[in-house]
Amino acid sequence: MNDHQFLDAYFDRIGYSGPRIPSIDLLHNITLAHVRCIPFENLDILLGKSINISLDSVFEKLIIQKRGGYCFEQNGLLLHVLQKLGFDVIPISARVRLDKPRDFTPPRTHVFLRVEHSGKTWFTDVGVGGVSLTSPIQFIQNTEQTTNHETRRIVYEGNRYFHQVLFPNGWADVCEFTLEEMPEIDRELANWYTSDHPKSHFKDRLIVARAGEDGKRFTLVNREYSERNKNVIASKTIINSPKELINVLKEKFNLSFPTNTEFRTPGLQWDL
Template identity: 75%
Template sequence: MDHTQILDAYMDRIGYKGSHNPSLDVLNGITSAHVRTIPFENLDILLGKKININVDAVFEKLVIQKRGGYCFEQNGLLLYVLKLLGFQVTPISARVRLEKPRDFIPPRTHVFLRVEIAGNSWLTDVGVGGVSLTSAIQLIENLEQKTNHETRRIVFEKNRYFHQVLYASGWTDVCEFTLEEMPEIDRELANWYTSSHPKSHFKDRLIVAMAGDDGKRFTLVNREFSERDRYGLAIKTEVKSPKELIQILKEKFNLTLPPDTEFLTPGLQWK
């Protein structure tokens, strides 16, 4: 496929019909459409499959096969698309801090994107699960920024930036970073750890997430399905059988799998 065909296929996948000019409006439009249609998920890891983050493999999986993926796939695809559109974009390494205390050091196994537009730096991240950005935020410290979903901000403490999300309970860390670029070789190494290391949290739980309309978020962690509003308040239900799990993946996340699919993870030990 040539570049025009690649862009057409991607835009059709996410349902984006707007301009292709490298502007903030376009960046926001694509970010929003992407996270509403391509789910964050780690299903292939639990099916014993290798995660290939080569751009051709990612395009085949996320666009042609209409599957989802995690940060190296999601933001890798978006990185490729934005470059084709003429954006000045850099992959940035980070440590995911969700539900982690500040004295804990998580591995540097996350990548998001820094985009330069008209002399200003913007950050977008379609690969951080239930808190993926639905519009870009500007790289400005201590500025509360509304997105299509939650309010966000960037703070700088002890030589580190922290991307935070505002819930009803207060500000919560999403990830920390230093603005260091994450080249392809570093993404390959981090992807190996994330998908293969026994201590990776993607090995011991099923995780699926997607953004909805009106600030809603849908997440599935093992047998718990949650529908969350923009303030972080969630309605949770228990998935009671493998059949129901496959049904929720189809109805809530547009993921179609064979009805006899079995996920190898301790979190899905059915009675």
């Protein structure tokens, strides 16, 4: 498959038909379309399958099979898309800090993308679940930046940068980073930990998320399905059966599985 066919298939998957000349507008459009159409999910891990992050495997899963994935798949795919479009882009390593206190050190098992354009540095991240970026943000410190969804900022504390999101109760850390590049071998090692290590948090819970229109977010964590608007006011529904779970995956995230599919994780407890 040549680059033109690759990009045609990707843009068809995310529903984008505009110009392909590298620009910040294009980066904005791709980021939003990607997180609206390709859900974040860890379902293969719960089916006992290995996560292969080679480009061929990611393309087959996310584009051909119309599945989703997590950061090494999502941002790995976007990395190749942006490179083929002619963007100056590199993968950056990070530690996810959502719901983690500052005195806790999570593993460095996240990757996002740094894009250089017109003398400015931008970040995009389509692989951090329910807070994936829907607009790229500029690498400037202590400045609030609006996106298609939540307000973001970058702060520097203790020799580390923190990407933060503004929730109604204040600023929350999304991830921390040092601008260190994450080469392919490091992504492979971190992916192995994330998908196979028994202490990986992707082993003990089901997670699916995607962005919607008008600032909406759709998130499924184990049996709890939630929808929240741009002001982070959420409505929550408890899923009561495996069949209902399969229906939610299809109706809300366009993910199709046979009705007898069993996702094996301690986070799913059915009272049947």
